[in-house]
Amino acid sequence: MAQVPREPVDTPETVGFFDPTSCPGFGKEDLLMPSIPVDALEPGTVLAAPVHDADGRLLIPEGRPLTERQIGRLSAWGIETVEVVLEEEPEEEMELSPELLAQAEEIVAPRFALQPVDHRLVRETRALAVLQWATAESRRPSSSPPGPGGGVP
Amino acid sequence: MKASPHSIVDGLGSLASPPAIHRELMQVIGRPTSSASDIADVIGRDPGLSASLLRLVNSSFFAFSRRIDDLGTAVMAVGVSQIRDLALATSVISLFQDVPAEEVSMEDFWKHSLATAVGSRVLASLRQEFNVESLFLAGLLHDLGRLVLFLRAGRMMNRAIREARNRGTALHEVESEIFGFHHGDVGQALMERWNLEELFAEVAAFHHAPLQSERFPVETATVHSADVIANLLRWGHSGAPVAPALSPRAWKLLGVDDNQIPALLNVIGRQWEDAVEGIMLGQKAA
Numbered sequence: 373m374a375q376v377p378r379e380p381v382d383t384p385e386t387v388g389f390f391d392p393t394s395c396p397g398f399g400k401e402d403l404l405m406p407s408i409p410v411d412a413l414e415p416g417t418v419l420a421a422p423v424h425d426a427d428g429r430l431l432i433p434e435g436r437p438l439t440e441r442q443i444g445r446l447s448a449w450g451i452e453t454v455e456v457v458l459e460e461e462p463e464e465e466m467e468l469s470p471e472l473l474a475q476a477e478e479i480v481a482p483r484f485a486l487q488p489v490d491h492r493l494v495r496e497t498r499a500l501a502v503l504q505w506a507t508a509e510s511r512r513p514s515s516s517p518p519g520p521g522g523g524v525p
Numbered sequence: 526m527k528a529s530p531h532s533i534v535d536g537l538g539s540l541a542s543p544p545a546i547h548r549e550l551m552q553v554i555g556r557p558t559s560s561a562s563d564i565a566d567v568i569g570r571d572p573g574l575s576a577s578l579l580r581l582v583n584s585s586f587f588a589f590s591r592r593i594d595d596l597g598t599a600v601m602a603v604g605v606s607q608i609r610d611l612a613l614a615t616s617v618i619s620l621f622q623d624v625p626a627e628e629v630s631m632e633d634f635w636k637h638s639l640a641t642a643v644g645s646r647v648l649a650s651l652r653q654e655f656n657v658e659s660l661f662l663a664g665l666l667h668d669l670g671r672l673v674l675f676l677r678a679g680r681m682m683n684r685a686i687r688e689a690r691n692r693g694t695a696l697h698e699v700e701s702e703i704f705g706f707h708h709g710d711v712g713q714a715l716m717e718r719w720n721l722e723e724l725f726a727e728v729a730a731f732h733h734a735p736l737q738s739e740r741f742p743v744e745t746a747t748v749h750s751a752d753v754i755a756n757l758l759r760w761g762h763s764g765a766p767v768a769p770a771l772s773p774r775a776w777k778l779l780g781v782d783d784n785q786i787p788a789l790l791n792v793i794g795r796q797w798e799d800a801v802e803g804i805m806l807g808q809k810a811a
Contacts, residue, residue: 408588483757483768486769487753488771493750500758501758
């Protein structure tokens with residue numbers, strides 16, 4: 373993989389800085405599997421990595437929803453943070469009528485005019501663009517005229 | 526005489542130099558005796574920049590387990606060149622915040638640039654890049670040449686935007702027809718003038734033709750993809766009425782698992798909102 377060229381000052385050794393990515397829970401770049409503190413865990417959260425004790429014995433396997441008892445045991449074992457699987461934000465229950473969604477399709481279509489057809493990224497982005505426009509539209513006070521935008525914030 | 530990207534940049538006056546903070550940081554970082562607190566001192570002289578950086582460091586960008594309240598700790602936690610890149614990103618936005626452009630507001634323009642920056646950063650972090658902030662900066666600067674064109678050839682740019690809208694064409698293609706080059710070339714000329722690392726000039730030059738990048742194909746493909754996503758979702762506004770076309774081959778270079786795409790878009794959207802709040806709203810208040 374191509375690397376961004378870096379000057380010697382970038383290496384932690386030369387200036388005595390630590391590499392944040394080598395520090396558990398500190399500067400983790402693994403965005404889709406964040407480390408979170410044990411006291412913020414809720415039952416049902418799924419671990420992204422197994423939890424071991426100091427001797428390497430498996431305490432809790434990954435990939436299964438945590439029970440309240442397991443969460444209690446984690447802090448008893450002195451474990452401070454765990455890696456969890458990021459859950460999709462629960463969508464607010466929103467009434468988006470088929471008419472509104474059809475209107476959204478029409479509004480966003482011109483933006484997509486130059487895109488390759490049937491590319492997965494384009495399909496997913498279009499679905500989000502439609503949802504984003506329709507959601508913003510349904511929240512808008514009905515008195516003002518419709519706008520062409522659709523982005524938050 | 527026909528204009529060239531370099532002649533356009535030559536007429537920029539004080540903007541032909543990078544933000545002062547960048548030169549100061551490069552000097553301090555270049556001294557072997559410098560410590561984190563020396564770097565923090567340089568940043569600390571700019572209260573607006575300091576506040577923006579601290580907000581960023583405490584945002585969803587970095588899942589730090591503790592709050593970071595001082596710049597010295599921020600430098601150590603985030604990294605020296607990472608802080609330098611974030612500082613340059615933040616100060617470029619204030620340097621170019623009053624560009625008059627009829628067809629696009631500076632607020633929308635910088636929101637678009639931030640969405641591209643955040644998207645590039647997230648895509649880079651999936652590949653476990655060492656310095657994801659350099660991709661953040663590359664994303665933030667990718668359209669800077671367009672602001673130079675607004676400053677130096679505003680009327681022609683407004684015409685280009687109207688024409689792109691009427692014809693349903695990509696704006697950079699209309700720019701090429703009118704000027705003989707597009708905003709990417711102008712951005713490249715400016716970043717060379719600023720003496721930034723080659724990465725940034727190359728990404729700007731080729732973000733609409735990522736496969737032509739010889740030295741930084743993956744980085745250019747990263748910013749290219751993030752730019753298309755930001756345009757398609759109207760996260761901010763680049764001025765382009767129709768989003769530029771995605772290069773499927775460039776996207777493939779990134780090695781993203783297709784099933785990750787929905788979560789990826791989610792993360793980018795959320796972090797973009799944090800970045801807008803941390804950097805842009807902070808500058809308004811300052």
